Structure formats: structure tokens, C-alpha cells
Amino acid sequence: MSLIIEEKFKNANIRLTPQRAVIVETLAESTDHPDADAIYRRALKKDNSVSVATTYRTLSLLEEAGILRKLNMQDGKARFEIEREDHNHLVDKENGRIHEFKNAELNNLIAKIAGEMGYDIVNARVEVVGKKRGDTECGCIQINVY
Numbered sequence: 001m002s003l004i005i006e007e008k009f010k011n012a013n014i015r016l017t018p019q020r021a022v023i024v025e026t027l028a029e030s031t032d033h034p035d036a037d038a039i040y041r042r043a044l045k046k047d048n049s050v051s052v053a054t055t056y057r058t059l060s061l062l063e064e065a066g067i068l069r070k071l072n073m074q075d076g077k078a079r080f081e082i083e084r085e086d087h088n089h090l091v092d093k094e095n096g097r098i099h100e101f102k103n104a105e106l107n108n109l110i111a112k113i114a115g116e117m118g119y120d121i122v123n124a125r126v127e128v129v130g131k132k133r134g135d136t137e138c139g140c141i142q143i144n145v146y
């Protein structure tokens, strides 16, 4: 369990039970933006006392506390990731894989648009759905989870 995550539990006043720790660790180790069922299956391998109900409850508790982020993807599926540095997602239309990207120019453009509308940005996420051209490597970045 990373100190940063422990600190976040403390700040949010959430008791760090062994099951919650396993669930958040599982998510922190996952680079694929898993859905709740995938998180449950992975967590269960580490600790057989984790239940489906605990997984769902923990995910919503941690989302409220800002420890993780629920992504409501355009395909209607909810995926999860540890809340961290802002980044955007490019979803592969064929296999559903979610790639992460950052772009300063895009951020500036979003800030400009919001500013012209009289807003300061609190947070911005762009979700792009794409169809891969050929078989090349995507060259995407994976933003570190602590």
C-alpha cells in the first residue's frame, strides 16, 4: 500500500480495512482501466474474503473520496482508475483498450474555450474513440500511478 494512498484514506476519514486495501491496490496495479467485475476478480485472487458487494461499495466510497475516478465511457461501461494527474483517453473501437495521452496544446485550447465562456477549468477529460490504422505500436503513455 503506497503512503500516498494511505494518506488519502486518512484525509477522507475512511477506515483502511484489509479488503479496501486489496481493492485499491488491485486498481493501482491495473493499467487497463478495469470495470468493477474485473477489479473484483483480480482482488479475489489476492484475498478470498473480498466479495462482489464489498468491491462495489468500496469503489463508490473511494470515488466519493476522490481516491479513484469512475470513467463513464461512451460505450456505456463504467471503468475505474486511481485518481491522478489529468490525462485524456483514447479508446480503441475494436478491442476496447484505453490508451492515455496528454497534450499541452490541447489543454491550452480547452482552457481558452472555457475562459471565453467565463469559466476556470476545475478538471477536463477528453475521451476519443478511434479505429487503429494498421498494426503499428500506439506509442501512448501510461501515466504513473504513484
Ligand SMILES: [Zn+2]
Pocket: 033, 081, 087, 088, 089, 100
Ligand atoms: Zn486513464
